[in-house]
Amino acid sequence: MSTGNSDNSTVIQLDKLSVNLGGRLILDGLSVELKGRTIGLLGPNGAGKSTLINTLLGFYAPSMGTARVFGHDTRAEARLVKSLIGYMPENDSFIADMNAVTFIRMMAELSGLPAQTALERAHECLFYVGLGEARYRKLGTYSLGMRQLAKLAQAIVHGPKLVILDEPTNGLDPPARRRMLKMIREMRDNAGMRIVLCSHLLRDVEDTCEEVVILKGGKIVHYANLEEERRANKRFVELETVGDDEGFAIAMENLGATCAMAGKGRWKMVLPAEFNFRDLYQVASDKDLELRRLNYRKDTLEDIFLKAMTQ
Amino acid sequence: MAVYKRSYTSYSGALTPPRTRFLVLPRYSYERLFKSRFLVGFLVACLFFPLGCIGYIYLVNNLTIFQSMGIPTPGFLKIDGKFFLVFMNFQGALAYVLTALIGPNLIAPDLANNALPTYFSRPFSRTEYVIGKISVLFILLSIITWVPGMLLFGVQASQAGWDWSVANWYILRGILLGHITWILLLSLISVAMSAWVKWKVVAGALILGIFGIGAGLAQIINSILRTDYGSMIDISRIMYTIWSDQFGIETSTGLEAFEAWIGFAAVCIVCLLMLERKIRPKEIVR
Known part of the structure; x- marks a missing residue:
């Protein structure tokens, strides 16, 4: 069997x-x-x-x-x-x-x-x-x-x-x-x-x-692979910076990250899969940039569930 | 694994054959039923009459007093179909009482406790469940009906000789067929009532009452329509007609043998339909 x-x-x-x-x-x-x-x-x-x-x-x-x-x-x-x-x-x-x-x-x-x-x-x-x-x-x-x-x-x-x-x-x-x-x-x-x-x-x-x-x-409104979502969440960061953030963005893009400005001093970045976070702090230090805040995106299951319910 | 090692392991050992799994139910049912001293006492008391019959058979076959006086044994002391029909009626009535005692405990507790999903989420079908529950009654009722009946026939055959056995083989057939049909009917009615009524006391009363209700309705139909066909819903008449037919004895039940068999089949089908409707893992609310 x-x-x-x-x-x-x-x-x-x-x-x-x-x-x-x-x-x-x-x-x-x-x-x-x-x-x-x-x-x-x-x-x-x-x-x-x-x-x-x-x-x-x-x-x-x-x-x-x-x-x-x-x-x-x-x-x-x-x-x-x-x-x-x-x-x-x-x-x-x-x-x-x-x-x-x-x-x-x-x-x-x-x-x-x-x-x-x-x-x-x-x-x-x-x-x-x-x-x-x-x-x-x-x-x-x-x-x-x-x-x-x-x-x-x-x-x-x-x-x-x-x-x-x-x-x-x-x-x-x-x-x-x-x-x-x-x-x-x-x-x-x-x-x-x-x-x-x-x-x-x-x-x-x-x-x-x-x-x-x-x-x-009676219908499937959402399917989520939580393991993959957790991994993806870790690669998506939100930053608040003070200083020359233009050069910082270019340096991060050179390391493989995708950057988008979300307002003055506020960035959203998708980091590559094997990204080492020490590199991020190193770049910030090299550019003499203050990192005021670094958040991982964290979609909780509640967010996913509530989003699914509105569909 | 010792129980103190509180870790979980999966099971990959041998399994029992699926065909015999229904026998798990009677085993556990007996464990519960035999906790009742009254029931055990009643079951033992049900065997007194067959014991008396064995003694009677022995005496009838060994009455040297008549032989020594040179006169034949009186006719009323003969062991024939009528004797076995009386035995069947008596033991059949006891089987009926035993069914009313045991029957309500069979399915009603499972339904009252909503246990059916737990049974049917296993490799165990509804048919096996019903057969398992019926076999609880079948085995117990067999002990007080056809098994002692066969024993009586064996004792009589050993006493009266081969010629008697050959001439009266129909008695053996009558005992087996008559009692097994009776047990089947009682079991089906019992599990059907137990499945439809969750309260054990009411289920017991229904099992007892259904015979009276059937007889009453039959009487009303017969009186109003001036017919005998109403007797086809009188379960006691149906069974008496079938039994008498097996022993070749004329009856005044107003039913022909084939009509009685039709009535028997109809009652069985109704009970099976009731079970089909009620024994489900989940009830569909419309």
Whole structure:
């Protein structure tokens, strides 16, 4: 069985995907290819995020187009796709009068793990998420934060290649939120797991994701590769200078930078990829120029999101 | 890996065959069901009557008193189709009560806790889920119906000899077919009710009540339209007709065997449609 989950492979591929539910078009011709290790799914309420997740899980059938996970069609190869996915739902989704170990063991067995292995992994996962001491308590007695952790444990117990996390930090206090985000990064970096994170909290997505898809009205209104944006932001600087800035601009252009004046003593520069910042200070010193301010451009995810919402 | 090493590792070991995965559900259901002492007690009590029947068969086949007096064994002590039909009716009624006790616990808790997305996000289909839940009842009801029925037939065959077995093989067929159809019907009704009503108590009442409601409606239809076709929605009559037909016994249910089979099929189809509509990972709000 080839899952094709090497680092550069496509995790999710949508090709003109449309989903019609109850006579309403919920997803309208989505086309995108996502390769990031952590993919953020953003959008206002009713944008179609949950429908997209449910379609990836094979719960809803596309009315047109296809959705593929690791190259496998979510409808034609539903069983295989589901064996590769772990799903942490937004709402509570477990049997309240079962204890955590039993529930997670059962879910592992339903994913195909032998009974003994399922028991071992249920214990391991509960310790990993931090519920080790409470693992024999009934799920119904858990606090909101503990329930989130139990949902995460059941999503990863069978060792999926891709985990879909729907609002994983909902209801968590700041330390628990930080721990959840740390676990997400750990799973990505140490276990090689691919992650789809659906959240309203832009900061969480910004902290963990490499790619972001923004949905609005069932359509993709923006796709951003956050890693590339971060790199690009570092190459774009805004300067305020006092002194002979004409000569400074020429010297910077000789070093490969592109300069544009934005007012007296105010410059915007795009620096070349391998630019050494010491050269900038050296040029300023040579020209006897005072650098009053140097800012990197920093488009936050909030800026990107708000820009996308105006489209 | 020891649990104290709190790091996560992926899993690349062996997997169980997908065909047998539905059996995970009965295993976990039994773990929960058998915590109830009442249920365990009831299940044991359900085996008393078959034990009594075994004793009766032994006695009937070993009544030396009549033989020593040179008179034939009285007719009412014969082990024949009627005897096994009485056995089936009694055990069938117990199976019905057991279904009403167990049935509501099958699907209702999963629906009440919104657990279906967690089940179906795994390589586990809706069909497997329903088969898994039905097998909880199928296995338990088998223990008190056709399994002891076969045992009784075996005891009688061993006592009465090969000729009796050859002449009465239809009894064996009747026990198997009759009880399995009964279990199938009870299981389907039970899971369908459990899927439609999230409250366990109401689901239990519905499972019990559906037989009475069917019988009442059948009576009304028969009286108003002056026909017997109304009995096709009376589940007890349907089953009694099917069983009696298997044992070659005339009944006064007003139904022909084929009509009873049509009624049986219709009830099963309705239950399957109800399950198809309700057992979904996500409900589509129109």
